[in-house]
Amino acid sequence: MDSAxxxxxxxxxxxxxxxxxxxxxxxxxxxxxxxxxxxxxxEVEEEELRAELAKVEEEIVTLRQVLAAKERHCxxxxxxxxxxxxxxxxxxxxxxxxxxxxxxxxxxxxxxxSQAGQKTSAALSTMSSAISRKLGDMRNSATFKSFxxxxxTIKSKVVGGRENGSDNLPxxxxxxxxxxxxxxxx
Numbered sequence: 290m291d292s293a294x295x296x297x298x299x300x301x302x303x304x305x306x307x308x309x310x311x312x313x314x315x316x317x318x319x320x321x322x323x324x325x326x327x328x329x330x331x332e333v334e335e336e337e338l339r340a341e342l343a344k345v346e347e348e349i350v351t352l353r354q355v356l357a358a359k360e361r362h363c364x365x366x367x368x369x370x371x372x373x374x375x376x377x378x379x380x381x382x383x384x385x386x387x388x389x390x391x392x393x394x395x396x397x398x399x400x401x402x403s404q405a406g407q408k409t410s411a412a413l414s415t416m417s418s419a420i421s422r423k424l425g426d427m428r429n430s431a432t433f434k435s436f437x438x439x440x441x442t443i444k445s446k447v448v449g450g451r452e453n454g455s456d457n458l459p460x461x462x463x464x465x466x467x468x469x470x471x472x473x474x475x
Contacts, residue, residue: 389395
C-alpha cells in the first residue's frame with residue numbers, strides 16, 4: 290500500500306495500521322528484548338513467524354478495506370431504495386415489541402394483571418354496594434329523619450319568608466318565630 294492512498298481519517302477502519310514503508314523498516318536485533326517464548330526459536334523459525342505475521346497483518350488491512358467498501362455499497366443500496374436509519378430503527382423497534390408480546394413472560398404478566406384488574410373491579414363493586422346499603426339504612430334511621438325534619442323546617446322558614454315577598458330572614462327569636470333547641474344531635 291503506498292502512502293498516497295493512505296486513509297488519514299480517524300474513523301477509518303485502517304486507523305492504527307502501519308503503512309508498508311513502516312513495516313519494512315529493519316529492526317536492530319540488539320535493541321529488541323527477546324521474550325522467553327522467542328528464546329527457544331531458531332533464526333529460521335523466527336523469520337518464518339515474522340513472515341507469517343506480516344502476511345496476517347496484510348490480510349487484516351485487506352479485510353478492513355473490503356469491509357469499508359461493502360459498508361459503502363450497503364449504504365448506497367439503502368439510499369437508492371429509500372431506506373433510512375429512522376425507518377430501520379422503527380422496524381427494529383416494531384420487531385422487538387412483537388418479540389416481547391409473544392414472549393411467555395409478557396403473556397404471564399398480562400394474564401396476572403388482567404386477573405388483578407378483575408378482582409379489583411369486583412372488590413370495588415362489592416364496596417360500592419355496601420356503601421349504598423349503609424347510606425340507605427342511615428337515611429331510614431331516626432337520627433337522619435330528625436335531621437331531615439329540622440333542615441326542612443329551616444328551609445321553609447327561609448324560603449317561606451321570601452315567597453311572601455319579604456327578603457328578610459327572621460330577625461330575632463322574640464318576634465314570634467320558634468327557636469331551635471340546643472340539644473341538636475349534630
